[in-house]
Amino acid sequence: MQEKDISGFGRLVLTLGLAFLYVPILILIVYSFNSSKLVSVWAEFSTSWYRVLFNDSDVIAAFGLSVRIALLASLMSVVLGTLAGMALARFGRFRGKSLFAGMLTAPMVMPEVITGLSMLLLFIQLKDWFGFPAERGMLTIWIGHVTLCMAYVTVVIRSRLLEMDRSVEEAAMDLGAKPVKTFFLITLPIIAPAIASSFLLAFTLSIDDLVITAFLSGPGATTLPQLIFSRVRLGLNPEINALASITVLVVTVLVISANRLMARAERRRSRLAQLAA
Amino acid sequence: MNSRLLTQHPAANLATARGRARLAWRRWLPRGQALVTAMPYGWLLLFFLVPFLFVLGISFSEVEVASPPYRALLSRSEDVLNVALNLGNYRYLFGDALYLDAYLGSLQMASITTLICLLLGYPIAYTIARAPLTKRNTLLMLVMLPFWTSFLVRVYAWMGILDNEGLLNKLLLQLGLIDTPLQLMHTQLSVQIVMVYAYLPFMILPLFSNLAKLDGRLLEAAEDLGCRPWQAFLRVTLPLSRNGIVAGAMLVFIPAVGEFVIPELVGTPESLMIGKVLWMEFFDNNNWPMAGAVTIVMVALLIIPITYLHKREEKQLAQAEQR
Numbered sequence: 382m383q384e385k386d387i388s389g390f391g392r393l394v395l396t397l398g399l400a401f402l403y404v405p406i407l408i409l410i411v412y413s414f415n416s417s418k419l420v421s422v423w424a425e426f427s428t429s430w431y432r433v434l435f436n437d438s439d440v441i442a443a444f445g446l447s448v449r450i451a452l453l454a455s456l457m458s459v460v461l462g463t464l465a466g467m468a469l470a471r472f473g474r475f476r477g478k479s480l481f482a483g484m485l486t487a488p489m490v491m492p493e494v495i496t497g498l499s500m501l502l503l504f505i506q507l508k509d510w511f512g513f514p515a516e517r518g519m520l521t522i523w524i525g526h527v528t529l530c531m532a533y534v535t536v537v538i539r540s541r542l543l544e545m546d547r548s549v550e551e552a553a554m555d556l557g558a559k560p561v562k563t564f565f566l567i568t569l570p571i572i573a574p575a576i577a578s579s580f581l582l583a584f585t586l587s588i589d590d591l592v593i594t595a596f597l598s599g600p601g602a603t604t605l606p607q608l609i610f611s612r613v614r615l616g617l618n619p620e621i622n623a624l625a626s627i628t629v630l631v632v633t634v635l636v637i638s639a640n641r642l643m644a645r646a647e648r649r650r651s652r653l654a655q656l657a658a
Numbered sequence: 659m660n661s662r663l664l665t666q667h668p669a670a671n672l673a674t675a676r677g678r679a680r681l682a683w684r685r686w687l688p689r690g691q692a693l694v695t696a697m698p699y700g701w702l703l704l705f706f707l708v709p710f711l712f713v714l715g716i717s718f719s720e721v722e723v724a725s726p727p728y729r730a731l732l733s734r735s736e737d738v739l740n741v742a743l744n745l746g747n748y749r750y751l752f753g754d755a756l757y758l759d760a761y762l763g764s765l766q767m768a769s770i771t772t773l774i775c776l777l778l779g780y781p782i783a784y785t786i787a788r789a790p791l792t793k794r795n796t797l798l799m800l801v802m803l804p805f806w807t808s809f810l811v812r813v814y815a816w817m818g819i820l821d822n823e824g825l826l827n828k829l830l831l832q833l834g835l836i837d838t839p840l841q842l843m844h845t846q847l848s849v850q851i852v853m854v855y856a857y858l859p860f861m862i863l864p865l866f867s868n869l870a871k872l873d874g875r876l877l878e879a880a881e882d883l884g885c886r887p888w889q890a891f892l893r894v895t896l897p898l899s900r901n902g903i904v905a906g907a908m909l910v911f912i913p914a915v916g917e918f919v920i921p922e923l924v925g926t927p928e929s930l931m932i933g934k935v936l937w938m939e940f941f942d943n944n945n946w947p948m949a950g951a952v953t954i955v956m957v958a959l960l961i962i963p964i965t966y967l968h969k970r971e972e973k974q975l976a977q978a979e980q981r
Contacts (some may be wrong), residue, residue, distance in 0.1 A: 391785035395797065398782040402804045405815035405855070408825060412818060431680060438980050466699035469975075472691050475701070484702040486968040490909060491960070492916020494933045495953050498940060499709035502950075505726050506712055531698065535946045543978045561689060589808045592918055596940075609810050617818055625811040632807045635848075640799050 390578035406629055413622035430623040435470070439608060440624065448603040450519060454526035455583035455628035461527065462534025462583075467564070468541035469535070488532040497596030500525050504597070517599035525593045530583035534645060537582065540570070548585050574646040581639055710957070717950030718743040726981075728946050747951035757935065757952065761959070764932040767846075768914035771853040772861075774901065777912050778854070779861035783902075784895075786862075787869035798866060805859035813923055816852045817843070820924065849922040849931075855916055867900025901970065908967040911958055932956055941951040 412420055434440060467476075470483060488496060504514060504521050514520050530551035549571070553563045569576075591606040598607065609625075612618050719728040721741075733740045751757045786797045804812060819825050821841040827839040842848055872895065880890040918933035925931065930938075932952065942947040 384776065393783040393903055394785045395842065398778065399800060401778070401855070402801065402858070404813070405819055406804065406807070409811070409815040409818060411885065420818050421828070423822055431939070443660060460697040464694050468695040468697055468698070472695065472765070475691075480700055481702070482972055483965075483968055484706050484945055485698075486971065487964060488706060489798060490912040490964055490967065492913050492918075492956065494918050495713075496706075497955055498936065498949060499713045500705060502716055503705065503709040509726070518779050528701070531701070539724075539975070540978070547902050549917040556759050576797065589810070591810060604807070609735075610807055610813070610919070613810070613814050613817070621814060622818075625808070625814060628808050628811055633803060635792075636803055636806050644795060649727060652966070 384533050387396035399596070407486055409622055410626040410629065413619065413626040415418040415619060415622075419618060420619050420622060427542050430619045431627075434623045436625075437620065440605070440620075441602075443603050443605045443608040446519065450522055450526060450604065451584045454530055454587040455580050456584045457523075457527045458530035458534050459580050462531040463538050463576065465531065465535040465571075466538030466542055467568075468631060470539045485532045485535050488529050493529075493590075493592035495530065497525065497593040498592070500528070501596040503551075516601075517597055518602040521599070522594050522602065523605065525597045526587040526590060529590065529593060530586050533578040533582055533586060537575050537579040538572060541572045545571055570613060578639060578643060581635070675710075694979065699833045713950045713953050716947055717747055718745065718952045719947045719950070720744045720746070720944050721947055725976075726946065727944050744947070747947050748955075750948070751951050751955060754817060756930070757932075760930045760932045760935045761955070762916050764917075765893065765959070767853065767931060768917075769912050770850060771857055771863050771914050772907050773857050774850075774854045775861040776907060779906065780903075781866055783862045783865035783869055787866055788858060794870075799865075801862055805863075805972070807858060810854055810919065811919055813852055816848070816855060817924060820848045820851070820910055842925050843924060846926065846929060849921055852920050852924050853914060856920060857910045860909040860913075864905035865899065865902040866888055868905070872898055904970060905967065908963055910969070912963055915960060916956060949962065 413425070414426050414428060415423055416429060417424035458655055465481070467484060468483075469478070500521075501517075504517060508514060545568075550563055550567050553567045554560065558566065570582060589606060590604075594607060595603050595610075598604065609621060612621055676933065687869050688764050715731055716728055719731055722729045724827070729744075731742060733742070742748070755842060782801065784799065786794060789797055817824075821827070822839050822841065822843060825844070826842060827836075830836045831839065876898070880894050916933040916936075917931060918937050921931040921934050922937070925934070936949050936952045936956070939945045939952060
């Protein structure tokens with residue numbers, strides 16, 4: 382009786398909560414199929430704004446740049462984040478560890494205007510001293526994104542390393558495997574799903590970043606969020622509705638398939654664990 | 659010799675196996691460990707910590723019509739090294755109501771956002787954490803999906819709703835609740851709504867992972883001992899979820915203080931938030947030293963909550979490490 386009452390309340394909470402989260406996005410998608418140039422006035426169904434979007438060379442160029450930066454930044458941040466995760470989860474105490482951990486927490490919560498401005502000033506100073514990086518653009522954006530994303534990667538990898546069963550690693554090393562070999566043969570395969578999901582997380586963070594990018598980009602480099610921002614600043618724009626709808630579609634497909642994969646990996650892992658026990 | 663003696667007992671065998679494995683990390687790796695640690699460490703020092711020193715430096719500088727548009731702190735004339743620290747930026751900052759109002763306004767906006775996110779997020783996280791295991795994963799994914807969707811897209815979605823000719827006004831007019839469209843867009847209210855919408859997932863996730871770990875037997879025990887469900891909630895669930903509440907609140911509050919995109923897109927031009935002030939000083943006024951001073955004061959405000967959050971998280975991780 383009471384159980385049912387609670388789940389009724391829970392259902393109400395979930396319905397309202399999910400409605401709050403999804404109704405704005407659904408409205409956005411519906412209006413991307415509006416033929417009118419006025420976003421909020423419904424005329425008739427049309428896919429013309431998608432045609433406009435696909436012929437917009439600025440959008441396509443910005444998208445290409447964003448994808449390239451996101452791929453490179455997530456690759457690098459997964460490498461650095463995994464190393465940092467290993468250092469924090471496996472090496473015990475070492476000198477400067479708390480500073481290290483602190484520098485990994487801060488970029489995640491620190492307002493991005495702060496991170497962006499400070500990195501920009503660094504690059505300007507470096508250019509003054511060494512003449513490098515001569516121009517702000519893809520390289521400087523990439524460095525900024527790696528710094529942001531590696532913090533997130535580290536959190537994911539570190540907690541995975543802490544919860545995994547260490548006896549397998551210990552057995553391998555006891556049988557004479559060097560730590561590096563142990564890492565590649567034992568640890569890495571075990572944490573592979575966590576690495577995949579942190580790659581995905583880093584990719585979405587990078588491709589979505591606006592503020593840090595705005596500080597670190599130069600005249601030649603405009604990423605997709607920068608382009609969207611500059612257009613949206615001028616007001617509602619049905620082409621952006623179309624672009625946003627595609628973003629939502631892509632993210633949804635990616636997240637759902639990643640979720641499926643991860644759930645399957647998790648099931649396989651627990652089955653293996655049961656067999657082993 | 660010693661080790662052979664020890665290995666005669668199976669339990670001792672296991673213990674030394676572990677010990678030896680641990681030793682292997684230590685013996686072989688000091689150099690390797692240092693290398694592994696040095697790469698991310700060096701990266702963060704160079705690209706995260708050192709830049710703050712530059713911000714600190716520039717905040718004591720003066721604007722100049724030059725490129726870069728500020729005066730160097732150090733200058734040398736003959737054999738004399740001159741250090742010029744200009745405190746003017748800070749004096750100006752603390753003397754001008756514009757900056758103080760922006761700081762206070764941002765802190766207020768961030769606090770209210772945090773509170774509303776907590777009130778909305780807690781029931782959602784609680785319901786998902788209590789849901790049967792088969793549904794839990796799907797529900798969590800549904801809640802987190804908007805978080806993975808572009809931040810800008812989520813802000814933009816509200817622009818179409820809150821616009822003066824937007825959907826909300828149309829709906830209210832149709833229902834006959836209002837006669838003339840309300841000014842919703844570019845108000846404090848619009849900033850508040852969109853802030854809550856954008857930051858809600860940051861509250862739900864830590865709350866969920868905390869509540870999911872809650873031992874259901876404690877609630878059963880409370881009920882057996884005569885607690886009503888709401889009493890059990892207030893006296894068992896709520897205190898036990900403190901870590902989740904703190905983490906969620908910090909994850910919303912800290913970045914919300916410096917939010918720039920939302921006040922820029924849906925906010926009022928008059929009432930500024932500090933993130934926007936920083937942006938304007940830098941990009942519009944080209945006053946880098948002032949932007950530096952604004953940043954340093956913001957960091958000073960946020961360093962306490964950031965450290966608090968960090969210490970708590972580290973403590974929990976240290977416990978996990980020992981297990």
